[in-house]
Amino acid sequence: MHRPAVYRVVLAQLLTTLCLSLFLLPLGTIHVISAFMGGLACTVPNAYLVWKAFRYRGASAAQKIARSFYQGEAGKFALTMLAFVLIFTLVKPVEPLSLFGAFVLVQSINWFTPLLVGRRQ
Numbered sequence: 001m002h003r004p005a006v007y008r009v010v011l012a013q014l015l016t017t018l019c020l021s022l023f024l025l026p027l028g029t030i031h032v033i034s035a036f037m038g039g040l041a042c043t044v045p046n047a048y049l050v051w052k053a054f055r056y057r058g059a060s061a062a063q064k065i066a067r068s069f070y071q072g073e074a075g076k077f078a079l080t081m082l083a084f085v086l087i088f089t090l091v092k093p094v095e096p097l098s099l100f101g102a103f104v105l106v107q108s109i110n111w112f113t114p115l116l117v118g119r120r121q
Contacts, residue, residue, distance in 0.1 A: 010046055017036060020039060020105060020106075027098075034096075035099065037083075037087050038102030041083035044079060045079035050072075
């Protein structure tokens with residue numbers, strides 16, 4: 001079986017993180033690092049959710065699928081909180097506008113999930 005198309009969303013988030021970080025290069029290293037960390041603070045937890053939620057398939061695994069979605073969402077929330085705690089405690093200095101701006105921009109990629117996943121043929 002091949003990987004679900006929803007993995008494209010995670011790839012799009014990662015590419016957006018990289019492009020945005022490079023776009024901010026003229027503003028300085030602090031902006032680049034802050035944007036990169038903000039993008040990863042969104043992408044890594046979302047990748048965990050996708051991995052956790054889409055590892056089972058088929059009608060016979062319906063209970064496992066539902067349980068995995070709940071566990072994936074809880075893990076995504078915990079990983080996001082952990083990411084921001086680590087960023088604000090370990091990284092000095094941080095540019096909050098670049099950090100949160102990148103986080104919000106990368107999070108908005110989820111709005112385009114139907115376009116990235118497409119219809120199954």
